[in-house]
Amino acid sequence: MILFLQSLINGILLGGIYAACAAGFSLAFGVMGIVNLSHGDFVMLGAFVTYWLFVLLGWDPFLTLPITLAILFFLGFFLQKLMLNRLTGVPPIMSYLLTFGLHLVLSGLALRTWTADYRTLNTVYTGLNLIVFGLVLPYSRVATFLFAMVLILGLYFLLYRTEVGRAIRATAQDGEMARLMGVRIFRIYAFTFAVSVAITGLAGSLIAQTFVIYPQMGLPFTITAFCVVVLGGLGYVPGTLFGGLILGIFESLSTTYLTAGLSMALTFFLLLIMLLVRPGGIFGKGILE
Amino acid sequence: MMGIGKRTLVILSLLAVLFAVLPALGLEGYRLRLLSLVFMWIALAGCWNLMSGYTGYIDFGPVTYFGAGAYATALFMIRLDLPFFVSLVLSGILCAFLAFLIGLATLRIRGAYFAIATFAAAEALKQIVLEGDRVVGFEFFGGSHGLTLPVPPPSEFFYYFLLAFTVLVIGISFYLERSKFGYGLRAIRGSEQGAELSGVPTLSLKIKAYILSSSLIGCIGGMEAYWLTYIIPEDVFNVLRTIQMVIMTLLGGMGTIWGPVIGATFLTLVGEFLGTKFVYDYLILLGIVIIIVILLLPRGIVNLVKSKRGGAQ
Amino acid sequence: MKYLECRQVTKRFGALEALRQFSCAVEKGEILGVIGPNGSGKTTLFNVMVGIYSPEEGEIFFQGHSISKLPPHKICHRGIAKASQTIQSFLEITVLENLLIPAMYGKNLGAKKARAQAESILNFMGLQDVQDLPVSEISLAKRRRLEVGRVLATGAELLLLDEVMAGLNPHEVEEALRVLQRIRQDGKTIILVEHVMQAMMQFCERIIVLNHGEKIAEGRPEEVAQNPEVIQAYLGRPYA
Numbered sequence: 116m117i118l119f120l121q122s123l124i125n126g127i128l129l130g131g132i133y134a135a136c137a138a139g140f141s142l143a144f145g146v147m148g149i150v151n152l153s154h155g156d157f158v159m160l161g162a163f164v165t166y167w168l169f170v171l172l173g174w175d176p177f178l179t180l181p182i183t184l185a186i187l188f189f190l191g192f193f194l195q196k197l198m199l200n201r202l203t204g205v206p207p208i209m210s211y212l213l214t215f216g217l218h219l220v221l222s223g224l225a226l227r228t229w230t231a232d233y234r235t236l237n238t239v240y241t242g243l244n245l246i247v248f249g250l251v252l253p254y255s256r257v258a259t260f261l262f263a264m265v266l267i268l269g270l271y272f273l274l275y276r277t278e279v280g281r282a283i284r285a286t287a288q289d290g291e292m293a294r295l296m297g298v299r300i301f302r303i304y305a306f307t308f309a310v311s312v313a314i315t316g317l318a319g320s321l322i323a324q325t326f327v328i329y330p331q332m333g334l335p336f337t338i339t340a341f342c343v344v345v346l347g348g349l350g351y352v353p354g355t356l357f358g359g360l361i362l363g364i365f366e367s368l369s370t371t372y373l374t375a376g377l378s379m380a381l382t383f384f385l386l387l388i389m390l391l392v393r394p395g396g397i398f399g400k401g402i403l404e
Numbered sequence: 405m406m407g408i409g410k411r412t413l414v415i416l417s418l419l420a421v422l423f424a425v426l427p428a429l430g431l432e433g434y435r436l437r438l439l440s441l442v443f444m445w446i447a448l449a450g451c452w453n454l455m456s457g458y459t460g461y462i463d464f465g466p467v468t469y470f471g472a473g474a475y476a477t478a479l480f481m482i483r484l485d486l487p488f489f490v491s492l493v494l495s496g497i498l499c500a501f502l503a504f505l506i507g508l509a510t511l512r513i514r515g516a517y518f519a520i521a522t523f524a525a526a527e528a529l530k531q532i533v534l535e536g537d538r539v540v541g542f543e544f545f546g547g548s549h550g551l552t553l554p555v556p557p558p559s560e561f562f563y564y565f566l567l568a569f570t571v572l573v574i575g576i577s578f579y580l581e582r583s584k585f586g587y588g589l590r591a592i593r594g595s596e597q598g599a600e601l602s603g604v605p606t607l608s609l610k611i612k613a614y615i616l617s618s619s620l621i622g623c624i625g626g627m628e629a630y631w632l633t634y635i636i637p638e639d640v641f642n643v644l645r646t647i648q649m650v651i652m653t654l655l656g657g658m659g660t661i662w663g664p665v666i667g668a669t670f671l672t673l674v675g676e677f678l679g680t681k682f683v684y685d686y687l688i689l690l691g692i693v694i695i696i697v698i699l700l701l702p703r704g705i706v707n708l709v710k711s712k713r714g715g716a717q
Numbered sequence: 718m719k720y721l722e723c724r725q726v727t728k729r730f731g732a733l734e735a736l737r738q739f740s741c742a743v744e745k746g747e748i749l750g751v752i753g754p755n756g757s758g759k760t761t762l763f764n765v766m767v768g769i770y771s772p773e774e775g776e777i778f779f780q781g782h783s784i785s786k787l788p789p790h791k792i793c794h795r796g797i798a799k800a801s802q803t804i805q806s807f808l809e810i811t812v813l814e815n816l817l818i819p820a821m822y823g824k825n826l827g828a829k830k831a832r833a834q835a836e837s838i839l840n841f842m843g844l845q846d847v848q849d850l851p852v853s854e855i856s857l858a859k860r861r862r863l864e865v866g867r868v869l870a871t872g873a874e875l876l877l878l879d880e881v882m883a884g885l886n887p888h889e890v891e892e893a894l895r896v897l898q899r900i901r902q903d904g905k906t907i908i909l910v911e912h913v914m915q916a917m918m919q920f921c922e923r924i925i926v927l928n929h930g931e932k933i934a935e936g937r938p939e940e941v942a943q944n945p946e947v948i949q950a951y952l953g954r955p956y957a
Binding site for chain 2: 144198207209212213215221223224226334337342345378380382383384390
């Protein structure tokens with residue numbers, strides 16, 4: 116019983132991070148219809164930024180979160196202006212291919228610059244745990260889970276309670292209409308993509324404290340993000356929280372009761388079943404067309 | 405427009421015969437293998453084009469079937485002692501079935517799902533092959549040690565096999581350019597809703613195209629397994645194969661007959677010339693090439709030539 | 718048995734009710750017009766009829782069979798086709814090939830017959846001079862004609878024409894009406910959505926008026942034009 120609960124807790128903590136990781140993906144897709152195949156690479160970049168700041172300057176990874184946020188925000192803004200702006204109005208095929216190319220460039224550059232070595236981020240509190248009713252809750256995991264929640268709530272707040280957020284949602288629903296109402300679409304696109312990349316990078320920072328860091332870590336996270344978003348509904352940002360939790364719990368339980376090595380295969384299996392049976396996600400609000 | 409030009413047909417037949425006769429005329433060793441390699445990539449890129457080029461639904465995981473075909477063929481030959489061609493055909497059927505499942509799940513909704521799900525499929529299958537033995541408890545897939553196949557026939561066998569496959573794939577492309585099936589696929593690419601409204605059963609056609617593309621790729625994978633004699637997951641499920649199929653077709657021109665041919669020939673020869681295999685720089689370069697092609701030359705080389713010619717008219 | 722019948726059709730998009738309890742019946746060979754201010758649900762109605770959307774409530778019957786749950790291509794095979802204002806042509810292929818596709822798939826013809834059918838529609842719509850050009854290179858008026866041609870090529874007996882005259886100058890509108898007359902003489906049934914009022918009034922036998930997804934009036938053009946609710950819907954309260 117304890118094993119099950121421990122597994123469940125692990126899953127929830129993991130799920131929060133997955134949700135944070137997928138939020139940016141859902142945002143970019145919901146607003147701009149861009150399926151970003153390089154998504155995971157921004158997780159990787161966020162992780163590396165946090166890692167190097169800690170290793171080279173000794174700055175605590177939680178304290179450097181705003182820095183990561185800022186760096187990746189500008190990266191996203193820059194990428195949008197340079198490349199992705201040309202993709203609006205063009206068939207979606209192009210965005211898949213372009214972001215795929217971007218994925219190759221980013222992961223290739225990372226490989227070249229930092230080599231394929233696995234790295235871990237170990238702070239003074241990395242190994243310390245909170246023990247509750249016999250269940251082990253690592254401090255850093257709990258903290259990252261809480262930050263992930265803050266991230267998601269922050270995004271929710273941005274989208275539903277600010278002027279900019281309203282403009283973003285209007286653009287997502289109907290770009291033409293939004294433009295006619297005075298919304299500067301390209302600015303919104305750039306901003307939205309920048310936000311998407313920024314929060315993904317932030318998720319990467321959180322992930323850096325729990326997972327192994329290496330240049331090709333991006334790919335599994337792109338697939339994870341996609342899975343979360345299918346579970347929660349593509350383009351439906353609130354759904355990503357639940358999608359993340361479900362995936363986290365599913366992976367944790369299957370790791371405990373089956374085997375760790377097949378996580379990607381099982382995730383894919385879950386994905387396939389989801390797509391066959393309920394492609395709009397658990398809430399049925401996913402964008403299908 | 406509907407009938408294939410008599411002159412084109414004659415020229416192509418002569419070329420096919422020429423290539424078929426080359427080994428007898430003394431083509432051997434390195435050059436034979438190089439030409440075989442070119443044929444293989446033309447066939448692979450051409451198969452990828454059948455689905456992604458003609459329907460517009462981008463398949464990001466063709467290597468799933470390459471690997472599946474390789475492993476299935478190897479397993480049939482090793483575990484069941486079946487002859488090569490029987491194993492190959494069975495592998496093709498297996499791939500067709502897998503493609504049907506994945507296609508049914510992902511092709512009913514927008515292309516994004518198909519793109520990413522196929523992306524994930526390759527990783528998933530690779531994992532199953534790598535870890536499967538540990539889960540079931542006995543030696544089947546061979547894990548990271550890989551599998552060793554029976555001794556293959558000499559290189560000429562594979563040369564002819566690949567030449568035949570290339571002819572097959574180009575032939576299918578010709579067929580697509582002028583058949584009802586082909587028009588249906590291109591309608592889907594042009595406007596899926598328009599196609600549906602014109603009576604095209606889009607889901608059925610998409611799945612058929614995907615099954616066709618995937619089972620052929622699976623067969624080529626099976627052949628490769630036999631040729632290499634020793635396969636490991638990292639090699640036959642290597643995402644680099646997907647990347648190369650995509651780039652070759654993109655560069656040459658998606659949805660055209662000659663696009664994959666030009667792209668594959670060019671990139672294979674360039675790759676051989678530069679001597680690059682799996683180097684980080686190569687990946688970065690490929691990524692940059694994709695980005696540049698998308699931004700500047702989205703229709704590929706073939707269409708660049710076509711529009712220049714069209715303009716002169 | 719009515720030719721086409723909608724019974725209490727309701728279509729929702731999230732909280733928005735685009736069509737509410739809509740019912741109507743269409744006779745074979747009739748020319749029916751549907752009018753209403755922007756956003757009143759006209760395009761949604763067509764999209765539901767043709768299978769792009771499935772209604773949340775209600776049903777649609779065509780020649781006695783329920784079609785509400787069928788995919789668009791099956792509805793096309795049954796004989797209903799829609800021409801959109803956002804053109805559904807296949808931009809990169811030639812005009813003739815654009816007509817080949819519906820002929821092959823909508824009417825289920827073999828290659829030779831499909832080609833003959835496509836050519837005959839090509840001539841009927843007056844597009845011979847551009848037959849080998851890709852659609853991206855022809856004018857708007859011609860694209861509109863191609864769109865109607867596409868619908869005809871499917872062999873459909875019931876045509877839904879959604880604002881096919883939008884953006885045409887008066888001369889082009891006259892031409893379009895002439896083409897519609899000939900289509901009608903061929904025995905087809907037409908449901909027409911247009912903003913070009915004078916065309917609607919002179920061409921349609923019966924008109925249905927939609928507002929906010931509901932039918933607010935139905936009858937002969939003269940009756941509908943004088944209906945106070947209709948006037949209010951278009952021009953606002955003060956004019957009622």
